[in-house]
Amino acid sequence: MDILASFGNGLLVVLQPENLMYCFIGVFLGTFIGVLPGIGSMAAIAMILPITFYLDPTPALVMIAGVFYGAEYGGSTASILLNVPGTPAASITAIEGHQLAKKGRAGVALFSTATASFGGGIIGMIVIALLSPSLANLALSFAPADYFAVILLGLIAASAVSNGGALKGIAMVVTGLMLGTIGIDLTTGVTRFTMGIPELRDGVHIVIVAMGLFGVGEVIASIRGARSGQAAQTVDYTDFYPSKKEWKSLFAPILRGGAIGSFVGALPGTGQTIAAALAYAAEKRVSPQRKDFGTGVVPGVAVPEAANNSATQTAFIPTLTLGVPGSPPMAIVIGALMIYGITPGPRLLTEQPDMFWGLVASFLVGNIMLLILNVPLIGIWVRLLRIPYKYMYPTIIVLICMGVYSLNNNVFDVWLTLIIGVVGYVMRLFRFEPAPLLLGFVLGPMMEEQLRRTMLLSRGDPMVFLERPISATLLAMTALIIVFALYSSAKTRRRTLASTLASNRKEQSNEQ
Amino acid sequence: MNSKTTFAAAALAVVAISSNAALAEPGAWSDEPVRIVVTFPPGGTSDLVARLLAQHLDTDYGQKAVVDNRPGAAGTVAADYVAQQAPDGTTLILSNNAPFTISPTRFASLPYDPIDGFTHIAYIGASAPGLFVQPSSGITTLEEYVAFVNETPMTYGSSGVGSISHILGEAVDAALSVESIHVPYQGSSPAIQDFRARALDSFYDMVVQNSAMIEDGEAVALAIASPERNPQLPGVPTFREQGYDVVIENWVGLSAPAGIDPDMRAQIHETVLAVFADPEVQTKLTDLGITHVAMSSEEYEALVGELIGVWATLIEAAGIKE
Numbered sequence A: 001m002d003i004l005a006s007f008g009n010g011l012l013v014v015l016q017p018e019n020l021m022y023c024f025i026g027v028f029l030g031t032f033i034g035v036l037p038g039i040g041s042m043a044a045i046a047m048i049l050p051i052t053f054y055l056d057p058t059p060a061l062v063m064i065a066g067v068f069y070g071a072e073y074g075g076s077t078a079s080i081l082l083n084v085p086g087t088p089a090a091s092i093t094a095i096e097g098h099q100l101a102k103k104g105r106a107g108v109a110l111f112s113t114a115t116a117s118f119g120g121g122i123i124g125m126i127v128i129a130l131l132s133p134s135l136a137n138l139a140l141s142f143a144p145a146d147y148f149a150v151i152l153l154g155l156i157a158a159s160a161v162s163n164g165g166a167l168k169g170i171a172m173v174v175t176g177l178m179l180g181t182i183g184i185d186l187t188t189g190v191t192r193f194t195m196g197i198p199e200l201r202d203g204v205h206i207v208i209v210a211m212g213l214f215g216v217g218e219v220i221a222s223i224r225g226a227r228s229g230q231a232a233q234t235v236d237y238t239d240f241y242p243s244k245k246e247w248k249s250l251f252a253p254i255l256r257g258g259a260i261g262s263f264v265g266a267l268p269g270t271g272q273t274i275a276a277a278l279a280y281a282a283e284k285r286v287s288p289q290r291k292d293f294g295t296g297v298v299p300g301v302a303v304p305e306a307a308n309n310s311a312t313q314t315a316f317i318p319t320l321t322l323g324v325p326g327s328p329p330m331a332i333v334i335g336a337l338m339i340y341g342i343t344p345g346p347r348l349l350t351e352q353p354d355m356f357w358g359l360v361a362s363f364l365v366g367n368i369m370l371l372i373l374n375v376p377l378i379g380i381w382v383r384l385l386r387i388p389y390k391y392m393y394p395t396i397i398v399l400i401c402m403g404v405y406s407l408n409n410n411v412f413d414v415w416l417t418l419i420i421g422v423v424g425y426v427m428r429l430f431r432f433e434p435a436p437l438l439l440g441f442v443l444g445p446m447m448e449e450q451l452r453r454t455m456l457l458s459r460g461d462p463m464v465f466l467e468r469p470i471s472a473t474l475l476a477m478t479a480l481i482i483v484f485a486l487y488s489s490a491k492t493r494r495r496t497l498a499s500t501l502a503s504n505r506k507e508q509s510n511e512q
Numbered sequence B: 001m002n003s004k005t006t007f008a009a010a011a012l013a014v015v016a017i018s019s020n021a022a023l024a025e026p027g028a029w030s031d032e033p034v035r036i037v038v039t040f041p042p043g044g045t046s047d048l049v050a051r052l053l054a055q056h057l058d059t060d061y062g063q064k065a066v067v068d069n070r071p072g073a074a075g076t077v078a079a080d081y082v083a084q085q086a087p088d089g090t091t092l093i094l095s096n097n098a099p100f101t102i103s104p105t106r107f108a109s110l111p112y113d114p115i116d117g118f119t120h121i122a123y124i125g126a127s128a129p130g131l132f133v134q135p136s137s138g139i140t141t142l143e144e145y146v147a148f149v150n151e152t153p154m155t156y157g158s159s160g161v162g163s164i165s166h167i168l169g170e171a172v173d174a175a176l177s178v179e180s181i182h183v184p185y186q187g188s189s190p191a192i193q194d195f196r197a198r199a200l201d202s203f204y205d206m207v208v209q210n211s212a213m214i215e216d217g218e219a220v221a222l223a224i225a226s227p228e229r230n231p232q233l234p235g236v237p238t239f240r241e242q243g244y245d246v247v248i249e250n251w252v253g254l255s256a257p258a259g260i261d262p263d264m265r266a267q268i269h270e271t272v273l274a275v276f277a278d279p280e281v282q283t284k285l286t287d288l289g290i291t292h293v294a295m296s297s298e299e300y301e302a303l304v305g306e307l308i309g310v311w312a313t314l315i316e317a318a319g320i321k322e
Helices: A002-014 A017-035 A041-052 A057-081 A090-102 A106-139 A144-161 A166-180 A206-225 A244-266 A272-286 A298-314 A316-322 A328-339 A353-374 A378-384 A389-408 A411-429 A434-457 A469-511 B003-021 B045-061 B073-083 B097-106 B142-151 B164-176 B188-196 B208-215 B262-277 B279-287 B297-318
Strands: B034-038 B065-069 B091-096 B118-127 B129-133 B155-158 B181-184 B202-206 B220-224 B250-257
Touching: A002 A017, A002 A106, A002 A353, A017 A041, A017 A057, A017 A353, A017 A378, A041 A057, A041 A206, A041 A328, A041 A389, A057 A090, A057 A106, A057 A298, A057 A328, A057 A353, A057 A378, A090 A106, A090 A272, A090 A298, A106 A244, A106 A298, A106 A316, A106 A353, A144 A166, A144 A316, A144 A434, A144 A469, A166 A434, A206 A328, A206 A389, A206 A411, A206 A434, A244 A272, A244 A298, A244 A316, A272 A298, A298 A316, A316 A328, A316 A353, A328 A434, A389 A411, A411 A434, A434 B181, B034 B045, B034 B073, B045 B065, B045 B091, B045 B118, B045 B250, B045 B262, B045 B279, B073 B091, B073 B097, B073 B118, B073 B250, B091 B097, B091 B118, B097 B164, B097 B250, B097 B297, B118 B262, B118 B297, B129 B164, B142 B164, B142 B220, B155 B164, B155 B188, B164 B181, B164 B202, B164 B297, B188 B202, B188 B208, B202 B208, B208 B220, B250 B262, B250 B297, B262 B279, B262 B297
Parallel strands: B034 B065, B034 B091, B155 B181, B155 B202
Antiparallel strands: B091 B250, B118 B250, B129 B202, B129 B220
């Protein structure tokens, strides 16, 4: 009941005209950026961050969140129509979605993704409303040792389940960790790796790394990928609404996708792409239409969309209750709150109830807005894909430079962003994922800080990690993940080894 | 800083105001909007003071002013930038400890001169940090604290290496002849969070900002590092009255690039003093924990020079020179 009353209060907060307006701006901008191929929510959040400095914390947070989940709605549009994912998570949606579009059923695919996104968003919102208060209560007694264990779990989980090559993923995490060590060492006050540049004394700002890797890098890669606005398939509005049978087949996948997404999203270090991929993989096993997966089925677009949207909402749980960002965009949310002097953590719920519940309620309002934006107004977004990139991308680069400059009013930051952008582009050429780098960059310094603080507090006794029940439990979970990852990689290696041996034998017998 | 300087300053300020008033009237000094550079990101105490000043310069005296946040490298980025601007009264800096009295000693080389590179115009005021311990420790006085710490050393949280709360921690250790374990944080809020989770035995932070914790019985403020008790918290004794000469204050003022026209300097000084003489503005300052003191420009400049020496001793004692 308490939760309902708090939620009602939150609804009153978000229904104030100012907050409604920023919620709308957020979801609109999010959809806009999401539709554009290559540029994800990360770049969008980084770009609007400087604007939020002029707002109150609540509308600012509502707007940032709106961009974040709005981008996941928009991301599916380009992936269905062009097979070019608008956001990384939407690449899973493209598997079935683009097949549907090829069959001339793009309208149905777009409608199903919007509905599934809405369903997933609402499931995520319910989870965050129910879980956050109790988790915050638990987190009140978190000591540095416990925070260290949470972050370690996040980093290990991210590298164990990340998509793409494990070795490249680890290389990126390590690069991120190294970038994160630049600046003043918090424990001793000694500057590290600044090369005498005073601007590097405080380290490299998260927004600079994010904008460089995800904004500039992706824009360059996109320009190379698609020279002009590809003629998007026309959407046939007469075939927009799913058939009765398809409607029915939507419901269960949305629930399953929402549940998996909520769980995965709340774990630090995972994120929407992994949520969508896991949900799709699970659905492929349990769906009654599992035989047809891959040929373009409605549940196949619904599941990843429900999962990535619920994960987007529940990602706020560790961010707001522990102050530990689970993903790069959440790190920016924490950065934004710190600018207002609000420290995300267990006391946020009691000290800023209007802000927290306003945010939760804004998920409901924002998802309704997105449903309207993405169903009746889908035509606008489809047309957006026809704007020539030669106008679109230079504009984005200019906006990125302006945004970075406004961080510290310093031109050095703009140059640094452009350099990181070029590095990000080269990384992309060699198929190195930028996400693990950013996660290492964000979580590495936090982990070092908490580790050294724990050792100071325990007067150098490492047993404290095993003596505290919370950190001991979390470390045990981390150990389990490592064991599982080693076991499954050994299994796949044995399998590939067996199959290569088998094929070698076959080749040999063929030769004879 | 010791109380004698502050008192002398306050006394002289009265004279200074009357003599300066003959030269200049409060009012706009530039047709261009004035930039007040702040060494911290938006949202902190410094930023709020600058915004308060900018707002009243415009509404009360028609002097357009904007706040320009240039955080980074302990305020040295902002100070270096301001030192290179034209001294035409359109670029001012909200001066404070970090770039002017801590960095000159802490860093081996600075790109600017904290005294000759600037014309220091007006002192605004100062807030004071203090020492907080867990209520469960049962300690209520410095005497009990010394007895306790001599038995079992305490951990204390600060806002970071080289921060005012860290330097105060080192100064208190030296004055009380005890040894505590320093645990640095990024700003005071995470330190307070760990204190509340009982991971930290004590912490140093601005006292007035934590008055809610004191009233709720979540923390005991053993002593404040101001020369006098703060009127907002008359129950918190000073270090000095408990027999230890520890005075460390976090001051703010207004400065310009060196070489500003003396008449304009007087004009700015009068206008800023007039803004902070307004009772409504003073209430807002007090809420931020800042005690306002009126001072002449010359005294303020002398004070900055004197404080560099005071902080040099503290920083060298704390062993945080780079």
